[in-house]
Amino acid sequence: MGFRDTALLAALLWPLGAGAAPPPFEHHLTPQPVAEHTWMVEGRPEELSEDNGGDIANSAFIVTGHGVLVIDTGSTLAYGHALRAAIAGVTDQPVRWVLNTHHHPDHVFGNGAFPEAEIAALPGTRAAFRRHGEAFRDTLYQRLGDAARDTGLVPASVDLAAGERRFGGYPLRLLALRGHSGSDLAVLDPATGVLFTGDLVFHHRAPTTPHSPGIAVWRDDLATLAALDFKVLVPGHGPVARDPGPVAATDAWLAWLHRRLRAGAERGATANRVIDAPLPEAIAAWPLARYELTRSVSHFYADYERRYLWGEPAATTK
């Protein structure tokens, strides 16, 4: 038996092996049916922590009849294994495709649990992961501790492009957008009317903005999504929706953020003033509102100051 076979056998036996270390984290994932042959696994509305083991983002899967297509794989290898087990609980079909909606760590680090699947992403997502992947992994270990054990860099190896693509004969419409992370995939299933938005849409959780090329770009993408013909919306974070409400809500958050940053820069407010000023009630109701505002001020405020305080042309951001 060669090394490869040994390794494969070890991987197959991993959850059962006598004397094996306990799994890094006990994930209890419950796929929710959101449409015919389509499931979503909802993450918690929290930041990465040892308590949640990184289970903070949504993942989803379509049982196509020719194999399972997974959209996003969570923060850790342990989550990926738990997702794989949850999928096996609803279908005998193998996972043949994994799509990463974007390069952020809470959506890609379960890739390693699907070694026989084709893992695909937009070219911009693949490039961004090459740039940030190692730092992301370090952050995961720092934040999640043992829950991130054995999580390695397993990048997508196949490029996706905008337009219709068939997965074993099952057609999906892919949209190449960029407002959240610089390269964001949205997936529309014309058969079921399910729209998978990735992190372009947050639902009942404040949007995160690192690597966003700008609020205006993101809002343009939301207009694109709102114009699509969909019946069910699976956001990157938060519960499934049967209406476009989360698109409008994400847009309202971004519009508010823009106004706050612009008004602060125009009156010469320091960053801490912008962070600490009271939040409107509707904004404060979002989980992690102050936390994400603090981050967004760091991401965007210097650009707003360039434009609205110093009167310089806006930098071409990130």
Add this chain to the structure above:
Amino acid sequence: MNSRPAPAGVLAPLVMVMLMLAALPVPVAAADDPLESFMWERYRARFLGDTPVRFDDRVRVITPDFAEDSGRVPVAVEAPAFDGRFQRMLLWIELNPIPLVFDYRPLSDGLARVALNVRLEQSSPVRAALLSDGVWYVGSARVEGEGGGCSTPGIAKQVDDWSETFGRVAARRFADPAGSRLRVKLFHPMDSGLIPSVDAFYVERVAFLRDGEPVARFDWHASVSENPELAVTLSGGEDAAYRFQARDNNGNEFDHGIP
């Protein structure tokens, strides 16, 4: 204040004296550091010397809870209760390799409100100390160093093509009930000298002038972020014509009127 065990016979008069003293602003011992930091005593000794020290909530150190970009963490000191009655203000970051950020001399016009972007090497207490009539009044905050996945390395951060913008100054004045709030941005790499093969190259003196005379000034250290952005409040109103002047450790001088 020193406190020593007293012989029983003299306790009663001592209690009287202590009760009287309790009404005065008595400096508290180092052990009372509200953050219980193991570095507090070391930097108290280095920066504040033998001068009495008192932790005081009226000295507010304002920071985000965590550093999303550890190369530029906004820090503000606000202590308006000390306007017009403090002689120096120090800001330091205990666990930075270069802890001291600035030494501010408010001179005639400086008020006790300063904001600046700083570098943060790791999670750390941040301290501001105001010297007022022979006592250091100290405020504290704590910033968590690990930001999101895109956090940038603090002290190691470097600008790329800084030479294009080097030396540019932008400055604006905003009306403030106490006088004028000035915002100044200076393009400078602020190299700390901690990166191998990159020499220390940073702004070390900053002054605000009125009618050609310094009316507030700072010594800066290399924990100030690249392209520093400073906010100060000065007591002069709209009719006070302020100028900003700065000098780096290589002798470059920067000078800009504030409209």
